[in-house]
Amino acid sequence: MEVDASQNPYPVKPTGYLVGSLLACGLYGAHLSQIYRYVGTYSDPLRTRLFVLWVWFLSTFQIIIIVATAWKYYVGGISEPSVWGEFWWPLSVQDGLIPLMAFTAQLFFGRRAWKLLGRPRWLAIGVVVLPAVTFAFGVALAVTARIWANDPWVSAYDFSQRSIGVPSQVVAIVWMGLSALTDGAVTLALIYRFSKARASGQPATRSIARSLIALTLETVLLTHVVGGIMCIIFLASPADHRTNNELFWVLLEIVTELYALSVLFTINSRARVRKVLKGPGYSSSVEIDSKPPETVDFGQTALDRRVEGYQGSTPFGVFVSALEYNHVETPQSVDSNAGALSFSLDSSSQETSSTPKEGTTGGSSLSTAASTGVSEGVGSDGKFQREA
Secondary structure, eight states, X not given: OTGGGOXXXXXXXXXXXXXXXXXXXXXXXXXXXXXXXXXXXXOOOHHHHHHHHHHHHHHHHHHHHHHHHHIIIIIHHHHOGGGGGSOOHHHHHXXXXXXXXXXXXXXXXXXXXXHHTTOOHHHHHHHHHHHXXXXXXXXXXXXXXXXXXXXXXXXXXXXXXXXXXXXXXXXXXXXXXXXXXXXXXXXXXXXXXXXXXXXXXXHHHHHHHHHHHHHHHHHHHHHHHHHHHHHHHHHHSOTTOXXXXXXXXXXXXXXXXXXXXXXXXXXXXXXXXXXXXHOTTOOTTSOTTOSOGGGOOOSSOHHHHHHTTEETTEETTOEEEEEEEEOOOOTTTHHHHTTEEEEEEEOOSSOOOSSOOTTOXXXXXXXXXOTTSOEEEEOTTSOEEEEO
């Protein structure tokens, strides 16, 4: 076949690219649903909204590249099969888009780790420098891959004379390794912080910490696994055809959308986390990490007190402020009125006033009114009285 004569070092695999493209489109739909939820739930500052818009822009750009490339290969390839032997230039743009999305997500999660760990200076430097270096190697990969794969219709000898091949593979391996290192370091820093809270807090606080650890793993673990598998496949493939693998192309097409979803899932999870941390009266306009971590109280929280049934000076926060019992003893109305009982419960945590209500003694009263004119009640001396 004519395609076999191509020296393209990054061959596109038809099945892998098709499956990966379809999955990416599905993930993009999930991304849009998260944006819809965000817009309807939060009223964040302009900075946060612009960040969400930036993530959406990168994700949308990725989908545009996928659609255009699919048309080029699957439709154009019908009349010109040799197109499968080329590495079309939008794929090089995609190679630069993936590191940019990863850089954005790493800065986002790195900032969270920095604030939760007490804003140390060394971590502030690390969460900026390491993602920036990783991004630089990703851009270098996109540029060198484009140069190396350009004009693949040459002899094997002429292609082997291109000195850019080795640097391109080196920067690709370094980028994948640094990306995995950066993602893993940020995730471990978050889990470390939550684990410390889990070890030192009350039972309810430990439950919250477990929930936060699970949330962190739910949002980023799949992205880490995909990146690691891609690195392994790239290293295990022949040097002259590093992407000659169906699974590699599936993962390559979805990794950008996975980064975008991990960010949006985390942003939208603030309501659930804040509801647990702050109780029912939380405000959705304040970020969960806007409070400096050194002021966070991991002692007995309001949630602990609710779980343990304690609010202020009143056990379980419930007491009887008034009890009334009305019973009519006449035979004519006994069926309709007998046993009419009403309670007034106050769940406020404040103590009751010491002033008795009108017609009550000591905050509670029992009274009976009959149609015969006989009244019964408890007098001020605590004894039962009956008056005609």
